[in-house]
Amino acid sequence: MTLAPADGGRRSRRGFLYQDAVTLLDCLDMLDGHWTEVSWEDLEDILCLRGDVPFYRQVKTVEGPGKRHSIADVCRPDMSKEKANRTAESSYLGKLFMGKPLPEGTRFTLIVNETPLADLYSFACERDGKRQPVSSATHTKVVGKLAGLSLRDGRDVGWCVDRFDVLITARTTEDVESEAFRRLYPLIRDYLGQEPLVPEVDEVLSGLVQYIARSAAGLRPRSHTAEDFRTILDRCHRLAQ
Known part of the structure; x- marks a missing residue:
């Protein structure tokens, strides 16, 4: 279902930090099985598919x-x-x-x-x-x-x-990112087999939001499955180490 975005063009990066953080929450929901695919700046700001x-x-x-x-x-x-x-x-x-x-x-x-x-x-x-x-x-x-x-x-x-x-949702970008931090923490703990340091989780969070931002500014939208996004999460985790 990946088509041109509803507004006719891919967005610039100014003023969209909040939306990127909210998009990350939907991607984390996908890892929990709530969605089968998630894309952004597609037919809407965020497009989630269930089947x-x-x-x-x-x-x-x-x-x-x-x-x-x-x-x-x-x-x-x-x-x-x-x-x-x-x-x-x-x-x-x-x-x-x-x-x-x-x-x-x-x-x-x-x-x-x-x-x-x-x-x-x-x-x-x-x-x-x-x-x-x-x-x-x-x-x-x-x-x-x-x-x-x-x-x-x-x-x-x-x-x-x-x-x-x-x-x-939460009032500010920082508040949304705090929620994402809480949800990322146990995932990174599972990767490490021990309690992660706060800076480690922050680095992964930053990497994921930056990925969403870069993807949103690209020429064409891309739909992500849970497997796709877990690969991106793994990559951000490796870079943060």
Whole structure:
């Protein structure tokens, strides 16, 4: 399923450290058997596969206090576009839902680094869990704001909203990396057969994030299996010794 990225081009490296760290968590989830493949800057910021079923994951962070996402916010057209292009297609959810294969089982996740307002929070789920059903009023509100989207495979906006989640992650890149550190520690301990030193784990963590960053800036996306990523982890571990 590796095709051109949704925005039409591979990204530059400025301002994406948070997304790289979140991508690392999804790769570690893959090592735990949660995904069969993970790619990034593909059809979405992060594309996770479970068999042939896609999980499209878009990362949207906010900087500074006081900013919280809402349904209106994530459905709002991009005001930086020319007036004729300020449509639902340019909104966060419009971009998340559009331009992708939508087979049965598809899910969409908006990953945010703050607790959203109550209407959007109703879509919240745990990293490894499922969200609760949302009210019909909330469902209708999102569908109404995204009216007119043209989706693939005969799907409509309501179908996508039924499969939409919000994942609330740590506030800063450092916080996300701290979570990755905790998860990497036992893996490196198993490699060594003894307790690793903090700098050793930090070196491996840094190497993995740098790998994700370099790959994201490449010409084409690459899909990684658990075996692929374990090989990369082994390489980073050897370099850190």
